[in-house]
Amino acid sequence: MPPFKMNLKKVNLSLGQPFTIARGTKETVDNVVVELVSEGMVGYGEAAPNRRYDEDARTVVAYLERLGSDLFQDLEVPEELEDRIERASEEIGLPVMQSAKAALEMAWLDWWGKKQDQPLWELWGISADHTPPTSYTIGLDKIDVMQQKVEAAVGYPILKVKLGTGRDQQIIEGIREVTNRKIRVDANEGWTSLDEAKHQIEFLAQQDIEFVEQPMPASRHREMRSLKAWSPLPLVADESFMGHEDLDILKEMFDAINIKLSKIGSLMKGRRVLKRAHSKEMKVMVGCMIESSLGIAGAALLGAEADYVDLDGNLLIDRDPFQGLVLDDRKCLHLGAAPGLGITPVH
Structure with a gap:
């Protein structure tokens, strides 16, 4: 299987109007989009970090850059995906960053569904x-x-x-x-x-x-x-x-x-x-x-x-x-x- 290339993009989402909950107000949100590219197909995933869980766009990007895309080499079935990401986190000595992990998994699953030419839900x-x-x-x-x-x-x-x-x-x-x-x-x-x-x-x-x-x-x-x-x-x-x-x-x-x-x-x-x-x-x-x-x-x-x-x-x-x-x-x-x-x- 050809290697994957991983692109990371910060996206600034502007709210239609200020959004307030008991903990504070937001007018914009910084998320991170993951692109996994291989065999002419692109899989997309999105991380929505939250400061309550000690995550933000900057730390998500840094974590994903440390992980790299080599962990997807020869990965063919989704069942191996979670373990690979967690093992890779252990190897670089960082705790798993949940929103980043979700985005990485989402991107690979999107790519995998495109490779199978079927929607993921099917x-x-x-x-x-x-x-x-x-x-x-x-x-x-x-x-x-x-x-x-x-x-x-x-x-x-x-x-x-x-x-x-x-x-x-x-x-x-x-x-x-x-x-x-x-x-x-x-x-x-x-x-x-x-x-x-x-x-x-x-x-x-x-x-x-x-x-x-x-x-x-x-x-x-x-x-x-x-x-x-x-x-x-x-x-x-x-x-x-x-x-x-x-x-x-x-x-x-x-x-x-x-x-x-x-x-x-x-x-x-x-x-x-x-x-x-x-x-x-x-x-x-x-x-x-x-x-x-x-x-x-x-x-x-x-x-x-x-x-x-x-x-x-x-x-x-x-x-x-x-x-x-x-x-x-x-x-x-x-x-x-x-x-x-x-x-x-x-x-």
């Missing part, structure tokens, strides 16, 4: 070529501005509302003034005591909220067990779930997990964990960071087998550098019939 035996409807995220802002955002997102049947402030109930009341659509809430670890979390969830249960994502800080295991035993609403683990946790223990605290490629570091592992969660009667949401259509297409592979998806990262940016991902009228993402991920750069 090669993987995924029964559906589309995801459930994605939610659309309403970031924190003044209540009247959040109402305007809700009204602008009129075509989306599911809203995900960011909370974790001192005015959470007023925000939900304001949003309920302008819509009766399905709402999911993400507190982003913003409720720091059990009493506060119970108070907020008791209110939310009266507002026809579907579920609550990450109500308390990830370190509050004892409080989360108590909260789950009491909660009238399902609870979803995001920051509490990185991918290595014991699902039997996590099930004592949450009803569902949120799988993000930037956290779990692997499409292959993500699919295994998804199936394991379902076997334990936990539900699965597939989520994202702020990403282009490339990163979202990778996550949509997992989303096709998930219970919920929150894959709107590409919808929040101004100019998407990739194309090919289809969002239908129901707001389901379609994986498409093109080989690999089916995503191409916008020229």
